[in-house]
Structure formats: C-alpha cells, structure tokens
Amino acid sequence: MTSRIPGFYKLPPNERLKAVAEQVAVGSEEISQVERGLVLDQAEKMVENVIGMFQVPLGIATNFVIDGQEVLIPMATEEPSVIAAASNGARMARGGGGFLTSSTGPVMRAQIQATGIDDPFAARQAILLHKDELMAMANELDPMLVKYGGGVKDIEVYVIDSRLGPMVVTHLIVDCRDAMGANAVNTMAEALAPRIEQITGGRVYLRIISNLADLRLARAKAVFRAEDIGGPEVVDGIILAAELAVVDSYRAATHNKGIMNGVTAVVLATGNDTR
Structure with a gap:
C-alpha cells in the first residue's frame, strides 16, 4: 500500500473512503461501519444516561511513512486545518525517510x-x-x-x-x-x-x-530536508519559533496545543482516552 494519494483532498467523501479501503484492503462490512458509525444500542452499553450520540468528523491523514511503512492515519477532530497540516507535514518528511519511532515497555x-x-x-x-x-x-x-x-x-x-x-x-x-x-x-x-x-x-x-505514565513513553522523530520545507530561511524561522516556546509560557501553551491537536485527533479516532 501507499499513503501517498495525490489529490485525495479533492475527492468527494465517498471516493475518499473507497480509496482508503482499497489501500488497506478492507471489505464492505468495515466500510459500512465507518459510514454508519456508532448506533444508539451500542452507546447505551458504553456509558450511563445515554440520550444520543455526539458526532465529530472523521478524516484520514495521508503521506505518512512510519518506521519504513506506509500508513494512513485516522483523525477525528472538529478543527479545520489539523488533518491538512498533518498530511502536509508528513509529505515534507518523506524526503528524509519519514518518521522513526521507539517506545519503552508498557x-x-x-x-x-x-x-x-x-x-x-x-x-x-x-x-x-x-x-x-x-x-x-x-x-x-x-x-x-x-x-x-x-x-x-x-x-x-x-x-x-x-x-x-x-x-x-x-x-x-x-x-x-x-x-x-x-x-x-x-x-x-x-x-x-x-x-x-x-x-x-x-x-x-x-x-x-x-495516569502519570512516566515509565511508558513513546517517541517519534523525523529529519526534514531544508529544500522540502521552503529553504534555509524557513528552517531558521521554525527554530526561532520553537525557541520562543521553550522560554515563554504564552507561546508554549499554544505550541503544545497545536501538537495535541494531532495527538487527540488520532487517539479519539482509534477509540482511546483523549484525556
């Protein structure tokens, strides 16, 4: 499979779903589950005092290469630009080999x-x-x-x-x-x-x-080539912006919130605890 699907964002939603299904080799039953989502009877068994469902858009971040494997990333979020930014960042990381990950014990x-x-x-x-x-x-x-x-x-x-x-x-x-x-x-x-x-x-x-899981850590890194992200001046700007987040709490809060935009979207889309 490949996570590089040019023009993916231009397709209508049903064609996007079809393209993802083809890449990850899922059948009609899985497709129908994505289209249908959670039903009331299921929700009633999950939490108390259920009255309905609260929907959040589910999208796919493309272009990711993680530990040498092409990966399509599900993301559930209400905020515009998060999935587009993740896909664009992953596209720029491909030239340097994508993302490399490591983790401690669980x-x-x-x-x-x-x-x-x-x-x-x-x-x-x-x-x-x-x-x-x-x-x-x-x-x-x-x-x-x-x-x-x-x-x-x-x-x-x-x-x-x-x-x-x-x-x-x-x-x-x-x-x-x-x-x-x-x-x-x-x-x-x-x-x-x-x-x-x-x-x-x-x-x-x-x-x-x-829930302070200080012994259960996951790490990811990527190398971005200067020519893939706009040249040396853009590199300098990114480094200076990151340095402000190190020394200024007002920038740090926004900097970290931007990171969590992506983290919580993936966690929510995969049925995990966003807290």
Missing part, C-alpha cells in the same frame, strides 16, 4: 496510600522487606498477564509529607503488555491493600492506578 503504576502511621520510614522499610511476597500476591491475580510476560515487576515505596501528616505510598510497577492496564492494576492494588495495612499498622484509602 509499564504503569498503581498507588496504595497508607495513612495514620507513627513511624512512616520504618513502615516503608517493612513494605520493602515484604516486596517479594506482595509481588507474588499481585501476580497470582492475573496469571494470563504473567503468562504473556507482564505482571508486577517491582515495588517502590515513598514517604510523602502533607498538611495532614505523612503518608506511605506504595507503587506497584506493572507491565500491562497490550492493555491500557487500569483494570489489572486496580485489581492488584485493591487486593494488596489489606496486607499493606497489616504490615504498616496504617489505614489504606486510595488504591488505584496513576
């Missing part, structure tokens, strides 16, 4: 918050002494995840000062494999909470996933 954290502890640093050491036991308890809850190479890989414990006194917060470091991980991670945290209380003599309140 690792998430659970937090177990223990409170009301007289000696929090001793409690921290006690939890660490029971680390192997706690990891084994957690992994017994999801043998399928462990079978495929996932599960709890480590435990970290922090003493955190607060206005309401010190808290001992245990982090379960969980390899979630292909899952987002909330269900598995939360189940593990909830199951370990009573044992944490026994070990520390404290009271556990929060026992839940953290």
Whole structure:
C-alpha cells in the first residue's frame, strides 16, 4: 500500500473512503461501519444516561511513512486545518525517510496510600522487606498477564509529607503488555491493600492506578530536508519559533496545543482516552 494519494483532498467523501479501503484492503462490512458509525444500542452499553450520540468528523491523514511503512492515519477532530497540516507535514518528511519511532515497555503504576502511621520510614522499610511476597500476591491475580510476560515487576515505596501528616505510598510497577492496564492494576492494588495495612499498622484509602505514565513513553522523530520545507530561511524561522516556546509560557501553551491537536485527533479516532 501507499499513503501517498495525490489529490485525495479533492475527492468527494465517498471516493475518499473507497480509496482508503482499497489501500488497506478492507471489505464492505468495515466500510459500512465507518459510514454508519456508532448506533444508539451500542452507546447505551458504553456509558450511563445515554440520550444520543455526539458526532465529530472523521478524516484520514495521508503521506505518512512510519518506521519504513506506509500508513494512513485516522483523525477525528472538529478543527479545520489539523488533518491538512498533518498530511502536509508528513509529505515534507518523506524526503528524509519519514518518521522513526521507539517506545519503552508498557509499564504503569498503581498507588496504595497508607495513612495514620507513627513511624512512616520504618513502615516503608517493612513494605520493602515484604516486596517479594506482595509481588507474588499481585501476580497470582492475573496469571494470563504473567503468562504473556507482564505482571508486577517491582515495588517502590515513598514517604510523602502533607498538611495532614505523612503518608506511605506504595507503587506497584506493572507491565500491562497490550492493555491500557487500569483494570489489572486496580485489581492488584485493591487486593494488596489489606496486607499493606497489616504490615504498616496504617489505614489504606486510595488504591488505584496513576495516569502519570512516566515509565511508558513513546517517541517519534523525523529529519526534514531544508529544500522540502521552503529553504534555509524557513528552517531558521521554525527554530526561532520553537525557541520562543521553550522560554515563554504564552507561546508554549499554544505550541503544545497545536501538537495535541494531532495527538487527540488520532487517539479519539482509534477509540482511546483523549484525556
């Protein structure tokens, strides 16, 4: 297949859909699902108090080469120019080989918050002494995840000062494999909470996933040839604009919002959590 479809934006919507279907080799059933979208019965099973659907345009960003593969990118957004800009940027990146990506392991954290502890640093050491036991308890809850190479890989414990006194917060470091991980991670945290209380003599309140996924990172880079983006003067302008975003929060907010225009559009189009 190829993501380079000249004149794609000039086609009527039904012809665009047909062109995409031909490139990715999908059949009439998948095409009808795109045309029909979500139906009320499906929505009723997804969230509470459903009264209808809220539609957002679904488009395709063309011209992407990612890790040597031609890719057509679905994007759902209400804002004009986002899909066009992504397609144009991808076209300009093709001359330098497109985009190269890398990622860390699919690792998430659970937090177990223990409170009301007289000696929090001793409690921290006690939890660490029971680390192997706690990891084994957690992994017994999801043998399928462990079978495929996932599960709890480590435990970290922090003493955190607060206005309401010190808290001992245990982090379960969980390899979630292909899952987002909330269900598995939360189940593990909830199951370990009573044992944490026994070990520390404290009271556990929060026992839940953290969405600060600092161990689950994805990176992408591309090299743009000066001649493909308008010459050396344009390169200088881009670098100076980016530098302003580094040193000025007003520019940074807009700079980052422009990046998130593309990120959230792809996340929404692929049925993921845009938050």
